[in-house]
Structures are given as C-alpha cells and as structure tokens.
Amino acid sequence: GEDVEQSLFLSVREGDSSVINCTYTDSSSTYLYWYKQEPGAGLQLLTYIFSNMDMKQDQRLTVLLNKKDKHLSLRIADTQTGDSAIYFCAEMGNSGYALNFGKGTSLLVTP
C-alpha cells in the first residue's frame, strides 16, 4: 500500500511547542487524521483535515497541510506532560474506507 512516514521520537520540555511531522505518498488522499494513543489504550482521534484545506486550528492543536509536498504536521502549543503519548498520522484515499497509518511518533514531555 501507500506509505505514511513519521519520525519515531520527539522530546520537548513542558510549556514548549511540539511539532510532529508526517509525509504520505497517496496523492488521492482526501482525509488526513491525527490520532493519539496513550499507554495501554486505544486510538483517540485528535483532529483531522480535508485535503482541500491548508490549515486547521483547534484550541492548542494546529494542523498544517502542504498538499504539493504531501506533508502534514501537528503543532501542539504549550505542551503538557499529559500530552506524552504516541501520535499517529493516517490518511484515507479517495476510493477506500480503511485508514493507512504511519508507525507513530512517540512524544515525551519533560518537566
């Protein structure tokens, strides 16, 4: 299938901003998602963006989409220790219903 790539680890200090990046290869992707997974838990949808949008902001979360470069980013402002988790980027192609996930970025927030 098509690839979704993410860096594996990110460490930030509490109060700083975190930026998690994702690249994808399927140019027909219509929906792009960010999910959060805490230890031992399922995947919680954080936010999503349609492919005809460049940016979406939701409280501390900002999603930027560069469709030309097939690059998606998630910015978390004022990162808190409770934000420590694994963040997954996922895309849904134009004709499919299933999600294609990246391997996840493990975010560690230190005091």
Next chain:
Amino acid sequence: DAGVIQSPRHEVTEMGQEVTLRCKPISGHDYLFWYRQTMMRGLELLIYFNNNVPIDDSGMPEDRFSAKMPNASFSTLKIQPSEPRDSAVYFCASSFGRNIQYFGAGTRLSVL
C-alpha cells in the same frame, strides 16, 4: 454512547488454541474495521464490513484468521489455531460512512 467496546481486554493463550475476539460497534455506524498493531508492522487493516457484509479481507494474514458480523451490533475475529506470531494488539473501529473511525480500547493477545 459507550463507544466501541472490545472484549476481552487481555488474552493469554497457548499455541494451537482457538482465540475469539469480540467487538460491539457504536450504534448506528455502518462500517466496522479490524486492525492489528505490532511493533514491527505498526497498524494494519485486517478486514472491514459494510452493513454486516465483508468488503475487503485482503489484510487477513492467512486462513487461520476469520471474521464475522452476524448483526449490526456484534463482530468477532477468530484465530484457529493460534501461533506466537499472532501476538499483537487487535483493534476494532467503527464509522458512519467515510467519516471518522472510532476505535475501541483493543485486545492485547499473547500466544505462548
């Protein structure tokens, strides 16, 4: 709504045994998905259903895996016989159309 409910949360079994994982989707959702999460391969789609009918099972690893959805509120994923390499976290998700997929808490399977 209680969300997607999976059971059991943890399953430990011996190689060769049959394992059945269960899922109750969100009421009103017409799509149900089974995913598997491993360290090596990440999250992979196994199969998905639309209105209780299997649509794409190309992700099912082999004939030892089978999935059913006898009605709109229940699905099972069965592994028979189980093998150590089946050890993973299995997630069920549901959606209404091509909208947001909501995930259950997962079943952590360990095959010894």
